[in-house]
Amino acid sequence: MHNHTMSRRHFLSAAGGGTASAWIPSSPRGYTAAELRQREADGNLAGVSKWDLDTPALCVDLDVLEQNLATMKARLAVTKIASRPHAKTHKCPPIAKLQLASGSIGICTAKVSEAEVFAAHGIDRILMTTANVTPGKIRRAMQVKQKAAQFVQAVDHPQNARALSDAAKQAGVTADVVIDVAVGTRTGVPAGERALGLAKLVDTLPNLRLRGMISYDGGAQHIKGFAERQAQALERFQPSVETFEQMKRAGLNTDIFSCGGTGTYNIMHKAPGVTDVQVGSYVFMDCQYIEIGSDEDDEVFGDFTPSLTVMTTVLNSYFSGSLTTDAGAKALTLNKPGPWVIGEKGFAYNAGSDEFGVIRYDAASREYAVGDKLELIVPHCDPVVNEYDQIFAVRKDKVEAVWPIAARGRSQ
Amino acid sequence: MHNHTMSRRHFLSAAGGGTASAWIPSSPRGYTAAELRQREADGNLAGVSKWDLDTPALCVDLDVLEQNLATMKARLAVTKIASRPHAKTHKCPPIAKLQLASGSIGICTAKVSEAEVFAAHGIDRILMTTANVTPGKIRRAMQVKQKAAQFVQAVDHPQNARALSDAAKQAGVTADVVIDVAVGTRTGVPAGERALGLAKLVDTLPNLRLRGMISYDGGAQHIKGFAERQAQALERFQPSVETFEQMKRAGLNTDIFSCGGTGTYNIMHKAPGVTDVQVGSYVFMDCQYIEIGSDEDDEVFGDFTPSLTVMTTVLNSYFSGSLTTDAGAKALTLNKPGPWVIGEKGFAYNAGSDEFGVIRYDAASREYAVGDKLELIVPHCDPVVNEYDQIFAVRKDKVEAVWPIAARGRSQ
Numbered sequence: 001m002h003n004h005t006m007s008r009r010h011f012l013s014a015a016g017g018g019t020a021s022a023w024i025p026s027s028p029r030g031y032t033a034a035e036l037r038q039r040e041a042d043g044n045l046a047g048v049s050k051w052d053l054d055t056p057a058l059c060v061d062l063d064v065l066e067q068n069l070a071t072m073k074a075r076l077a078v079t080k081i082a083s084r085p086h087a088k089t090h091k092c093p094p095i096a097k098l099q100l101a102s103g104s105i106g107i108c109t110a111k112v113s114e115a116e117v118f119a120a121h122g123i124d125r126i127l128m129t130t131a132n133v134t135p136g137k138i139r140r141a142m143q144v145k146q147k148a149a150q151f152v153q154a155v156d157h158p159q160n161a162r163a164l165s166d167a168a169k170q171a172g173v174t175a176d177v178v179i180d181v182a183v184g185t186r187t188g189v190p191a192g193e194r195a196l197g198l199a200k201l202v203d204t205l206p207n208l209r210l211r212g213m214i215s216y217d218g219g220a221q222h223i224k225g226f227a228e229r230q231a232q233a234l235e236r237f238q239p240s241v242e243t244f245e246q247m248k249r250a251g252l253n254t255d256i257f258s259c260g261g262t263g264t265y266n267i268m269h270k271a272p273g274v275t276d277v278q279v280g281s282y283v284f285m286d287c288q289y290i291e292i293g294s295d296e297d298d299e300v301f302g303d304f305t306p307s308l309t310v311m312t313t314v315l316n317s318y319f320s321g322s323l324t325t326d327a328g329a330k331a332l333t334l335n336k337p338g339p340w341v342i343g344e345k346g347f348a349y350n351a352g353s354d355e356f357g358v359i360r361y362d363a364a365s366r367e368y369a370v371g372d373k374l375e376l377i378v379p380h381c382d383p384v385v386n387e388y389d390q391i392f393a394v395r396k397d398k399v400e401a402v403w404p405i406a407a408r409g410r411s412q
Numbered sequence: 413m414h415n416h417t418m419s420r421r422h423f424l425s426a427a428g429g430g431t432a433s434a435w436i437p438s439s440p441r442g443y444t445a446a447e448l449r450q451r452e453a454d455g456n457l458a459g460v461s462k463w464d465l466d467t468p469a470l471c472v473d474l475d476v477l478e479q480n481l482a483t484m485k486a487r488l489a490v491t492k493i494a495s496r497p498h499a500k501t502h503k504c505p506p507i508a509k510l511q512l513a514s515g516s517i518g519i520c521t522a523k524v525s526e527a528e529v530f531a532a533h534g535i536d537r538i539l540m541t542t543a544n545v546t547p548g549k550i551r552r553a554m555q556v557k558q559k560a561a562q563f564v565q566a567v568d569h570p571q572n573a574r575a576l577s578d579a580a581k582q583a584g585v586t587a588d589v590v591i592d593v594a595v596g597t598r599t600g601v602p603a604g605e606r607a608l609g610l611a612k613l614v615d616t617l618p619n620l621r622l623r624g625m626i627s628y629d630g631g632a633q634h635i636k637g638f639a640e641r642q643a644q645a646l647e648r649f650q651p652s653v654e655t656f657e658q659m660k661r662a663g664l665n666t667d668i669f670s671c672g673g674t675g676t677y678n679i680m681h682k683a684p685g686v687t688d689v690q691v692g693s694y695v696f697m698d699c700q701y702i703e704i705g706s707d708e709d710d711e712v713f714g715d716f717t718p719s720l721t722v723m724t725t726v727l728n729s730y731f732s733g734s735l736t737t738d739a740g741a742k743a744l745t746l747n748k749p750g751p752w753v754i755g756e757k758g759f760a761y762n763a764g765s766d767e768f769g770v771i772r773y774d775a776a777s778r779e780y781a782v783g784d785k786l787e788l789i790v791p792h793c794d795p796v797v798n799e800y801d802q803i804f805a806v807r808k809d810k811v812e813a814v815w816p817i818a819a820r821g822r823s824q
Contacts, residue, residue: 030548032525032824054548054824088767110767111738113444130738130767133727133783136442136466156728157782185731186768218765315545316568319597326523326542330798331823334746353630354794355500355522355542355823356598370545370569382766386742386799389821408821409801411743411767412444412466 030054033390036402048399050311050392051373056331057311058388060284062395064307065095068283069102071304072265079269082276084108084127084258089280089382091407092391093121099283100125108278112137112144113410119148121406127258128153129214129278130187131160131180138163142171152211152256154180156189161202168207176209177202178256181240183217191239196246203252212256213247215240216278221263222288226295230267237271244273262304263292284308284381287337306377310339310384312357314372323368325357327376330387332357335379342375349376442466445802448814460811462723462804463785468743469723470800472696474807476719477507480695481514483716484677491681494688496520496539496670501692501794503819504803505533511695512537520690524549524556525822531560533818539670540565541626541690542599543572543592550575554583564623564668566592568601573614580619588621589614590668593652595629603651608658615664624668625659627652628690633675634700638707645676649683656685674716675704696720696793699749718789722751722796724769726784735780737769739788742799744769747791754787761788
């Protein structure tokens with residue numbers, strides 16, 4: 001709690017960038033998403049401010065987003081590995097296209113239903129990081145492969161590899177696969193013998209093309225403090241590195257050695273052989289990532305700047321030291337730390353109620369009235385995005401586009 | 413933790429009803445929602461089992477749902493108050509229609525965007541329990557009123573009452589309003605003087621029609637143990653009762669005195685004047701409500717039976733005492749207690765990962781393999797519903813209909 005408060009205050013007072021906007025009074029409009037989609041279609045978005053949006057509204061600041069993309073590109077250029085951003089974070093084809101345009105070698109998806117959406121939007125370089133284990137999903141993955149020639153999918157079990165090969169044959173394709181090697185016990189085949197055996201099996205199956213391996217350590221991404229995060233991430237990754245080297249020595253294809261996330265983007269290149277990092281949150285950032293600290297600042301991870309925010313409206317100010325807003329758990333999720341109110345260092349925002357946010361405070365920078373707007377940095381970007389149908393793309397507080405979150409709800 | 417485990421085990425061993433299905437092996441299909449919508453349109457749903465669904469899939473057992481509706485009707489008949497179910501729970505017009513058909517006097521919505529959806533689906537008797545405080549939302553509320561003649565909206569501030577009256581005039585309607593009287597400090601006008609003053613003001617404003625008051629105590633619903641819940645709910649409600657009596661004595665319209673929820677549905681009739689309860693979760697039930705206890709059983713609230721479940725698939729079984737599934741926080745939310753696996757008393761399901769569920773166990777009723785299906789009781793029904801685009805309506809394990817969650821994502 002102490003650290004959380006410290007780092008939040010530090011961040012909120014130090015924050016520059018597009019998101020640290022001052023409070024702006026409630027607007028006479030309150031455009032709905034449907035109204036703005038219509039205005040966009042009519043070429044008539046000019047002048048609509050994010051403060052004019054009906055709330056809760058999910059916004060992304062384009063200047064900040066582009067800065068985050070440029071930062072990732074520049075920093076990875078030094079480390080000689082690539083980014084293959086995880087699209088489960090944004091579920092939004094226009095953002096995937098910006099990532100590919102800024103040098104990413106492809107995108108990742110967690111679910112086949114997401115891969116279907118991105119392939120339907122013309123994105124070809126997709127790596128699906130979860131194994132498809134049911135006949136229906138396997139069949140659909142082969143259909144994605146028919147559409148997106150560079151589609152690669154994960155496999156973590158011999159029986160599954162055989163099923164993939166059979167389905168590929170039936171679909172008339174050769175399926176590109178990577179071995180998913182476990183770090184921890186969540187997904188993947190255990191490193192070592194079994195992973196190597198699986199890679200060898202894949203290499204022999206008629207309709208599969210082995211492309212290398214993936215190995216994601218979800219638990220490492222949010223370890224606080226860079227030194228500790230680096231030490232643990234690399235130590236936990238050691239069995240994966242050994243497996244990769246065994247695959248290489250066995251003469252197997254090792255084109256792809258993909259791993260890591262936003263928390264380890266500047267760590268994983270130190271593991272030999274790694275080709276790319278599956279960074280997701282760096283485009284948006286969130287309270288959880290800000291708190292993990294960086295190699296330059298143990299308290300604040302400031303390599304990337306929050307671009308994703310939720311606009312909310314004050315609904316009730318009757319009660320001393322308390323404000324109620326219209327953004328609760330259905331708008332912000334229950335992730336901790338709770339949302340941060342931009343411009344207010346002393347606000348504790350509780351999104352625990354489904355429909356309402358409750359702010360407790362001792363001191364505020366100004367007096368708030370019913371109808372006033374607040375802008376929030378989100379607790380954890382991925383699941384917040386999944387609550388909305390669109391992101392309002394904003395530059396200098398003006399809405400430039402309404403981006404459908406085309407893969408929202410695609411958890412299958 | 414002890415209590416949680418106790419009550420869960422108690423429940424899972426005692427559970428009858430449609431949800432306590434035995435495990436059924438993985439199916440060769442895995443129908444997507446799109447495929448089933450097509451089959452439904454073609455009149456060809458016959459024979460599709462819930463175990464055949466692509467996962468994660470949200471299902472409602474119709475026999476259990478109907479039983480819950482009948483139970484609410486029968487129990488409220490004794491207490492002489494009505495139900496006005498909160499549609500924020502299901503966001504699903506077909507369920508609202510079943511509720512109205514089973515004797516409910518109307519439905520509630522939390523947001524104007526929800527009211528728009530239900531009005532568009534021909535539902536007329538809508539009480540919106542949150543005040544509309546921005547010009548945009550006020551204008552839209554008047555449009556709802558134009559469409560749904562029995563639309564009633566909450567007001568909790570004099571300035572807001574005047575704005576409503578002006579907007580009603582502009583829209584050419586007389587807006588029906590209820591005073592939202594606070595219990596606690598989340599929403600509503602404080603009870604007593606200010607509430608009464610607001611009611612008197614509403615009564616004088618030209619385009620408003622005062623209909624009474626609402627007063628919801630969110631904090632009371634999940635108090636564990638019936639006696640304690642009853643004592644606290646009625647004590648906290650006392651200022652609302654006094655306000656209601658003051659309104660009555662002042663000769664104001666008190667047609668509506670709406671309050672309560674599933675946790676207090678059989679308590680609030682003891683407060684004088686109450687006309688109806690805004691019950692939501694009773695149609696679905698969830699782990700949170702099961703744990704609050706009832707007047708018959710201090711550990712398990714068994715008045716209603718869980719009808720809402722999520723079907724999930726085992727993705728990984730490599731690791732001893734652990735299973736990974738495809739339903740994580742985006743399919744189940746982070747609410748506690750975590751989901752319960754039907755038929756498995758010893759499973760601890762952690763939905764903390766965005767994309768995956770992780771089950772830890774010492775003992776299982778059988779050995780699980782990759783591809784096997786599990787059925788889960790959800791932690792907290794309202795926000796889980798908000799993660800899906802449709803509910804599969806199931807009877808005796810067969811899908812009878814695919815119900816669009818038409819107000820999903822309508823948090824505005």
